[in-house]
Amino acid sequence: MHEARMNNPALINAEAMKALYALKASTEKHLAARTLLLVELRASQINGCSVCVDMHARQLRKAGEKDERLFTLAAWRDAPYFTDDERAALALTEAVTKVNVSDEVWEEATRHYNEQQLAALVIAIANINVWNRLNIATRQVSGEWVGAV
16 A cells, blocks of 8 residues: 555645535536536546545445446446436546547537536536546545545
């Protein structure tokens, strides 16, 4: 096991923490909570952020998410457990996280989300990518946040 290089920068910089929480809150008004958590978990899986994978999987389970969906999220394209809306959000999550958004992925997302929801979804994806990068760069340790939240 490794040690964190430092505390999470957002914990050190209260203004940044406030801004990141405000950014997340702005998306929660326009998208289903479970969709947002799936997006956060999927981006975190792609980025290899163990802190966020742990956190968002726990949050999904606490929200009543079924094990089948948690276990197959990384393979959502081949799993029968996700709605068309969720599939569009997950495809966009993968594309934005990998910085390769094709017209096809974008157009599919526009079939399931209006402009306000799409704006919220892109902001949510960007926000979780910020958290992933903060955690990865500073080597935050998975599970240490559990008692603090």
